[in-house]
Amino acid sequence: MNIETYEEAKKIFLHYNGSYFHMQREEYLEQYMKFNISKKEERKWLKEKVEKILSKMSEIKNINLKYDKYWNILYILTKTLEDNHLLDKTISAFEKDLKYLDIFSINMILEMIHANKKIWKNYKRKLKTVIQQNDISINEIISKEHNKSNGTQFFTEEEVMKGYRKILSELN
Template sequence: MIIKDYSEAKKIFLHYNGSYFHMQREEYLDQYMKFNISKKEERKWLKEKVEKILSTISEVKNINLKYDKYWNILYILTETLEDNHLLDKTISAFEKDLKYLDIFSINMILEMIHDNKKIWKNFKKKLKKIIQNNDISKNEIISKEHNKLKGIQFLTEDKVIKNIEKFYLNYKVKY
């Protein structure tokens, strides 16, 4: 595909969540760069995408789709944008969804935030409090939706439980 105009450039940029690496890997980066789009404009696009996802995330019932939306948001906020206001809104939405998410999804979301040390430092206390105030021991370990996917076949329920217990032990959270 050849990027013909500004709207296609925006679409490609957002499809790859602002990742030049992923655009390069798919051979779009050179075409995209010809549009000379400012960093300010790119940040605006990413913020709009995050806001749009956040505005609809509560309507999503399928656990796998809900997890995918959180993954998208957190990838943008931890890898590209680092916007604490939007991250705070995301974590608040995550708190409301804890009772619906499976333990696999919760663990993956926490790990994604934890991997960005700067963001983790700012949100560790809030996340710890959220986890302590919500009993996830009754949540499914790996949802039916995730079990249908081939991407997690290397994970067993035991591995998921061990990962989440390790997280809880490391951050002195009761599970």
């Protein structure tokens, strides 16, 4: 596995959302590190990726694809690039999408944010307001798209609702 150019290095870095761990696991890290990319440049790449995904979010109608995009964004913003401006934009987009997302996706998104205690603490109140102001009682628990992709094959609707109620209790 050779990374020949700066553009390839950038592509690999973004493919793994800036995770050195995942690059190492796939045996790209040593090659990537030879390029001596500055942390500032890496942050710039990650911000560009998040901005690009957010700008196209409203065009995506498939729930499964929307969830995947949110997962990518939140992985970046909670694991490698804490950026309040981009988090605000992401949560605003999430709020607009609540009526389209299934409970499984909403729960997984909230859990991703919850995993970063600092971000959870800072955004807990806003997330609570977002959830309270949107009636998601008519949303599917597990969408047809998720069922088709087998992404939820290990979850029953009861387990999803139990997890959702648990994360909601964390908002209080």
